[in-house]
Amino acid sequence: MSKTKPTINKNSPKTIAVENNIAPKWWENQHNHIWIIAILGFILYANTLFHDFTIDDAIVITDNMFTTKGLSGIPGILQYDTFYGFFKEAGKANLVAGGRYRPFTLIMFAMEYQLFGNTPFIGHFINILLFILTGVVLYKLLLLFFKENANEKSDFLAFIATILFIAHPIHVEAVANIKGRDEIMALLGSLSATYFIFKYFDEKQVKNLFLAGLLYFIAIMSKENTITFLGIIPLALFVFRKADFSKIVPPMIPIIVSTFLFLLIRMAVIGNQVGDAPLELMNNPFLKLEGNKYVHFTFGEKMATIFYTLGKYIQLLFLPHPLTHDYYPRHIEMKTFGDLSVLASLLIYVSLLVVGIKLALRKNLIGFSILFYLITLSIVSNLIFPIGTNMSERFLFMPSVGFCLLAAYFLSKLSRNTALIIVGIVTVGFGYKTITRNMVWKDNFTLFTTDINVSKNSAKLCNAVGGDMIRVYSESKDENLKKQKLTEAIGYLNRAVEIHPIYKNAYLLMGNAYFYLKDYAKSVEAYQNALKIDPQYKDAVNNLSISLRDLGRQFGEVKNDLNQSIFFLTESYKLKNDDPETIRLLGVANGIKGNHTDAAKYFKRLTEIQPENARAWLDLGTATMSLGDKTNGDIYYQKALKLDPNILKQNK
Numbered sequence: 112m113s114k115t116k117p118t119i120n121k122n123s124p125k126t127i128a129v130e131n132n133i134a135p136k137w138w139e140n141q142h143n144h145i146w147i148i149a150i151l152g153f154i155l156y157a158n159t160l161f162h163d164f165t166i167d168d169a170i171v172i173t174d175n176m177f178t179t180k181g182l183s184g185i186p187g188i189l190q191y192d193t194f195y196g197f198f199k200e201a202g203k204a205n206l207v208a209g210g211r212y213r214p215f216t217l218i219m220f221a222m223e224y225q226l227f228g229n230t231p232f233i234g235h236f237i238n239i240l241l242f243i244l245t246g247v248v249l250y251k252l253l254l255l256f257f258k259e260n261a262n263e264k265s266d267f268l269a270f271i272a273t274i275l276f277i278a279h280p281i282h283v284e285a286v287a288n289i290k291g292r293d294e295i296m297a298l299l300g301s302l303s304a305t306y307f308i309f310k311y312f313d314e315k316q317v318k319n320l321f322l323a324g325l326l327y328f329i330a331i332m333s334k335e336n337t338i339t340f341l342g343i344i345p346l347a348l349f350v351f352r353k354a355d356f357s358k359i360v361p362p363m364i365p366i367i368v369s370t371f372l373f374l375l376i377r378m379a380v381i382g383n384q385v386g387d388a389p390l391e392l393m394n395n396p397f398l399k400l401e402g403n404k405y406v407h408f409t410f411g412e413k414m415a416t417i418f419y420t421l422g423k424y425i426q427l428l429f430l431p432h433p434l435t436h437d438y439y440p441r442h443i444e445m446k447t448f449g450d451l452s453v454l455a456s457l458l459i460y461v462s463l464l465v466v467g468i469k470l471a472l473r474k475n476l477i478g479f480s481i482l483f484y485l486i487t488l489s490i491v492s493n494l495i496f497p498i499g500t501n502m503s504e505r506f507l508f509m510p511s512v513g514f515c516l517l518a519a520y521f522l523s524k525l526s527r528n529t530a531l532i533i534v535g536i537v538t539v540g541f542g543y544k545t546i547t548r549n550m551v552w553k554d555n556f557t558l559f560t561t562d563i564n565v566s567k568n569s570a571k572l573c574n575a576v577g578g579d580m581i582r583v584y585s586e587s588k589d590e591n592l593k594k595q596k597l598t599e600a601i602g603y604l605n606r607a608v609e610i611h612p613i614y615k616n617a618y619l620l621m622g623n624a625y626f627y628l629k630d631y632a633k634s635v636e637a638y639q640n641a642l643k644i645d646p647q648y649k650d651a652v653n654n655l656s657i658s659l660r661d662l663g664r665q666f667g668e669v670k671n672d673l674n675q676s677i678f679f680l681t682e683s684y685k686l687k688n689d690d691p692e693t694i695r696l697l698g699v700a701n702g703i704k705g706n707h708t709d710a711a712k713y714f715k716r717l718t719e720i721q722p723e724n725a726r727a728w729l730d731l732g733t734a735t736m737s738l739g740d741k742t743n744g745d746i747y748y749q750k751a752l753k754l755d756p757n758i759l760k761q762n763k
Contacts (some may be wrong), residue, residue, distance in 0.1 A: 120479055123207045139263055141254065144270045145247055151538075152243035152277045155545045159235045159287045163554040166436065167290040170197040172220045173229060181225030188217045192381045210381040215332040216293045220462055232287035242286045245299040247276045249512065252306045256351040258313070264523060271534050272519035278514060278541035280431040280548050284505040288436075288551035293334040300330025301340045301509070308362045312352055324365025331373045336509060338370060339487045346486075350471060350479040357405040388497040392611050393571055396501045397493075400612065408445060415446040415453045417493045420502040422456030424488065427504065428514045431541070434504060434548055435562040439571040441610050444499040460485075476520050484513030555579055563603070570611035576621045577603035585627045597624045615644040619651050623657065631662035652686055659683035660693045667696070673704045698730055709735040725755035 175196035177184035186195060193211040227233045253269035254261070276282075285291035304327035309385050311319035331337040344366060348354040388395040390405050397413045398405040408416065420443055427434075435442070446453050463481050470478025491498055491506040498506075522530045544662035551561045559576045566572045580600035587593040601624045607617040622637035641648055641657070660683040667676030680697045687693065698713035714731035721727055732747030751758050 116530070134708055137264065140623075144266070144273075148270075148273055148277055149243045149541075150245045150249055151274065152246055153239060155278065155542055156235075156239045156242065156286050156549060158546060159239070159549050159552065160232055162231060162235060162287065162549075162552055164231050164234075165288055165552055165555050165558055168234075168288065169229075171192060171217055171290050172224070172234070175220075176218070177545040178217055178220045178224055179229070181221055184221050188221060190213045190380065193217065199577055203383050211335075212381055213332070213334050213371065214483065215292050215329055216296055216334075219292065219296075220289075225663035231289065234292075237288075238286050238289055238292055238295065241292065241295045241299060242277075242282070245295055245302065246273050248299060248302045248306060249273050249276060252302050252309070254517070255306060255309045256311075256347065256659050259352070267527075267530075268523040271522055272516045274534060274538055275301045275515040275518055275541070278545060279428075279429055279511055279515065280434060280536045280544040281504050281507045281511055283434065283545055283548045283552065284436055284503070285508040287549050288505075291505055291508075294505050296332050296333035297337045298509045298512070300326045300328075300333060301337050301343070302512075304330065304366065305340065305344050305347060308348070308366070311350070311362050312348060312354070312358075316713045319363050320362060323362070324369050327366050328369040328373065331370065336487065336490045339490055339509070341370060342365065342486045343483060346471065346479060346482055350474045350476070353474055392440050393614075394495060394499050396443065396499075397497070399445060400441075404612075412445055412447060413493075415448045415450065416443065416501070418460065419443065419446040419450065419453050419458045421460055421488075421492060422452055423502060424510075425456075425505065425506055428511060432610050433546060433565045433567040435572075436504070436558060437562055437566040437569045437572040437575075438502045439500055439566075439569045442569040442572075443476040444568070477517060479521065480513045482513075483516070484510045487513065515620055552583060556583055569611060570614055570617070573603045573607035573610065574614060574617045574620065577601070577607065577617070577624070581620060581624050581627065585623075594628060598605045602626050613644045615651070619648070619654065620643070622651070622654055626654070626658055626661070629661075629665075631658050631665055635662060656683045656686035656690065656693070659686070660690065660696065663693075663700070664696055667700050667703075673700055676700050677704070689720055690714075691724075693719060694720070695727070695730075698734065702730075702734055702737070710734040711738060723754060725751045725758045729758050730755065 152528070169175075171193070172178050175184075177187040177191075177196040180187070184196075193213045196217070219237075222235050223230075223237070235472060248275040251270055253272060254266065257265035257269065279297060284330045285294040304323045307319040307323035307326065310316070311323065311632060327337065327340065330340075335685050341363075345359045345363060348359050348362070352358075388397065388407070390398065390407075392398050392405060397416065399408060399410040399412075400406075407413075423443075448454060448457075458545075464485060467478050467481030467485060471482050488506070488510040489495060491503075493501075504724055525533070531745060554601075555575075556579050559579050563569075563572055577600040580603070584593050584596035584600075587596070601621055602618045604621040604624065608614050611617070618637050618641035622634045622641065624629070625634035635658045637659060638651045641651040642655065645651070659679045663679035663683060665674045666672045666679060677697065677700050680693060681698060683690070683693045684697060694713050694717045698710045698717065701707070702710035702714065711731060711734035714727060714734050717724065717727040718731055728747050728751035732744045732746065732751060735747055736744035748759075
């Protein structure tokens with residue numbers, strides 16, 4: 112009797128698993144996948160929990176007058192541009208073209224401030240949890256995308272795409288910097304909204320539409336790049352559900368309504384700002400010096416520079432090294448289309464666009480992945496409107512989903528063992544880079560002094576390094592270390608003004624460094640350079656008056672040059688006529704020189720400012736007596752004695 116071979120259904124999940132050797136049983140459990148995603152996310156970012164606040168955290172948390180009021184600051188957060196609470200001036204809040212209205216994450220920070228105070232641990236912990244949740248939602252969404260053709264292979268694809276996303280070091284800036292929560296919330300809300308749109312499409316339950324609209328509104332109130340999902344969601348429905356226009360429109364209604372509502376609120380709060388680029392290099396990288404003023408790049412120079420940065424994004428996705436938080440001018444130099452790297456980038460992006468559209472029309476995952484990357488990157492590319500900087504690693508947080516999905520697709524075509532080995536190696540490599548990169552975000556000083564080795568030509572970072580070195584070492588008790596580090600800081604600040612000759616803040620900080628070194632003449636020169644750039648620069652005016660005062664003191668007490676002393680003290684007085692020490696020194700210097708009339712004038716001014724200052728009354732009495740006015744001199748002496756009965760003994 113002949114044996115009949117059993118019929119094999121080659122399309123069954125079990126058969127596919129056997130043929131492709133996808134995974135052992137535990138790999139097929141989606142709950143296990145979720146646990147792995149969550150545990151990996153926590154392990155990779157756990158070392159940020161005890162980090163301090165860094166860079167832009169000051170704008171949205173520590174120095175924001177609304178978030179630091181806790182719950183009572185929420186109305187202000189909703190009422191003004193995102194930057195207003197930091198700058199506290201409407202004009203400064205609009206330094207970056209187009210304005211910024213991202214109230215949701217600031218509300219979160221205000222609530223955290225209310226409940227936990229000024230505690231970075233809580234901010235970092237919540238960022239990690241939200242990042243893990245983003246990974247879980249991404250995984251669940253990908254499973255939903257593949258629902259109609261679900262099998263172990265599609266589960267594996269969703270899993271490794273998410274693992275690559277969680278491990279990718281390009282996300283460190285968004286997660287390790289508490290302010291980066293706007294990126295996390297934008298993607299988390301967008302993916303969640305997409306998930307519920309698909310749930311509605313499959314199940315026709317209206318509650319899913321409501322949830323989609325709400326989550327999308329939270330996302331877009333967190334960051335404006337959420338708006339790109341107006342393109343992503345219909346594209347996903349078209350590719351994964353083969354939906355035509357008539358079926359795509361109804362589930363998109365809550366998304367469109369949420370977008371419209373956000374735009375109305377945004378316009379009411381910050382107006383209809385289209386985004387004219389300012390002529391200030393730190394807020395517009397597409398400027399060049401011609402003569403003594405900045406002018407805009409030509410169209411060709413601007414486009415070439417943009418495509419160069421777009422090429423850098425692709426490089427960082429494949430090889431995330433070196434990483435830096437600062438891509439400000441001139442870390443990215445001006446480019447032209449004569450640069451081969453620019454031409455290569457242009458060719459790659461044109462090819463991606465053509466291939467992406469062509470394959471997406473065929474409802475192909477490759478096409479969807481490419482277009483996801485291009486669409487979400489478009490709004491931060493500088494091609495649509497200026498964003499205030501050349502590029503930033505956090506801008507890849509959303510587009511990287513497309514990259515990870517594409518990479519996972521090609522990996523899923525390999526045998527299970529080969530794919531797992533490659534994913535394992537990449538995850539270990541990415542994970543190591545992520546953990547070590549996290550350490551750099553410990554605090555501003557560590558971040559600045561590390562990244563300056565990468566962004567050597569960034570005027571902003573040179574300025575930041577110089578400023579933070581001054582902050583750290585200005586009060587050092589080790590005079591040799593203090594001198595060494597402040598001199599080093601001056602070197603960075605000089606580099607900053609070499610790159611950006613009208614960088615007023617760099618001159619201000621340079622003046623501070625010279626002041627702490629007691630080189631008051633150079634300090635005065637630096638502050639004067641800042642005021643040449645901006646005559647109304649309040650900090651420079653105030654610091655210049657103090658430097659002039661101490662320079663005058665130095666000439667009087669150290670060099671015994673009363674003429675120069677009085678000159679510098681008088682210049683200080685012109686800038687600030689209510690500084691008690693300047694006035695006292697002017698009185699003393701004029702008294703020593705024999706200018707008793709001027710001495711009496713300044714001591715009289717000092718008693719007006721400090722009527723309880725016994726020494727001021729005594730000095731006024733002495734100057735008045737020197738003028739031969741014994742009557743008033745005695746009156747002033749008596750006032751001094753009334754305030755301090757021992758004043759005459761102390762003066763002997």
